[in-house]
Amino acid sequence: xxxxxxxxxxxxxxxxxxxxxxxxxxxxxxxxxxxxxxxxxxxxxxxxxxxxxxxxxxxxxxxxxxxxxxxxxxxxxxxxxxxxxxxxxxxxxxxxxxxxxxxxxxxxxxxxxxxxxxxxxxxxxxxxxxxxxxxxxxxxxxxxxxxxxxxxxxxxxxxxxxxxxxxxxxxxxxxxxxxxxxxxxxxxxxxxxxxxxxxxxxxxxxxxxxxxxxxxxxxxxxxxxxxxxxxxxxxxxxxxxxxxxxxxxxxxxxxxxxxxxxxxx
Numbered sequence: 316x317x318x319x320x321x322x323x324x325x326x327x328x329x330x331x332x333x334x335x336x337x338x339x340x341x342x343x344x345x346x347x348x349x350x351x352x353x354x355x356x357x358x359x360x361x362x363x364x365x366x367x368x369x370x371x372x373x374x375x376x377x378x379x380x381x382x383x384x385x386x387x388x389x390x391x392x393x394x395x396x397x398x399x400x401x402x403x404x405x406x407x408x409x410x411x412x413x414x415x416x417x418x419x420x421x422x423x424x425x426x427x428x429x430x431x432x433x434x435x436x437x438x439x440x441x442x443x444x445x446x447x448x449x450x451x452x453x454x455x456x457x458x459x460x461x462x463x464x465x466x467x468x469x470x471x472x473x474x475x476x477x478x479x480x481x482x483x484x485x486x487x488x489x490x491x492x493x494x495x496x497x498x499x500x501x502x503x504x505x506x507x508x509x510x511x512x513x514x515x516x517x518x519x520x521x522x523x524x525x526x527x528x529x530x531x532x533x534x535x536x537x538x539x540x541x542x543x544x545x546x547x548x549x550x551x552x553x554x555x556x557x558x559x560x561x562x563x564x565x566x567x568x569x570x571x572x573x574x575x576x577x578x579x580x
Contacts, residue, residue, distance in 0.1 A: 319478030321360035329353035371415035407507035431490025486531035498575035501543035
């Protein structure tokens with residue numbers, strides 16, 4: 316493995332059964348069961364281990380009516396990653412399902428877009444509708460990390476390490492960022508919520524929780540440009556990811572998969 320080539324793991328930590336109309340702006344005429352999977356991602360290479368997003372815990376799962384599959388620390392441990400030793404966490408945005416578990420990574424610095432913290436602490440949060448995907452405790456926890464010197468702010472496109480870059484997309488949340496990673500199969504884009512499902516980016520459809528619809532649609536163009544192909548775009552909540560990619564090890568099927576490996580045929 317060269318200096319700038321990384322392995323990537325998708326670690327599923329939670330699940331939510333829901334109907335397809337809930338997953339699309341303007342609904343869906345099919346009205347079928349279309350569950351969401353909840354992931355954190357691990358990027359592993361010669362420059363260390365980088366965790367993308369931190370999920371939520373059992374308390375939040377109960378509050379939001381979701382189901383924890385396995386706590387994220389347990390999921391990471393299954394691939395040899397000790398959460399309390401991780402030094403870098405990339406937070407794609409500050410929605411509750413991407414930035415909880417505040418104390419699981421005690422040594423980590425957090426990489427965040429300037430725009431996202433400004434958005435989540437600014438005037439838009441005066442509106443109850445805009446606050447729905449946020450939790451005040453999550454935002455306060457990030458502010459405390461700022462004051463503790465544990466947040467690295469980014470503005471647009473920046474390199475985190477050789478072969479790893481972040482790119483501000485916006486749309487779903489004003490400061491949403493995706494992560495581009497160089498792997499043995501080419502450049503993979505961890506889209507996070509720049510596209511929740513494959514059907515969003517592939518069909519030009521939009522998830523209903525959205526700050527700016529136009530930015531979502533423009534974001535699809537950006538993530539497809541950043542990835543080596545559409546097969547290199549990894550959506551943030553699609554259970555199909557677990558079917559497309561091989562398990563990280565025997566016994567981890569539909570729990571932890573390798574995204575730097577070629578998709579199953």
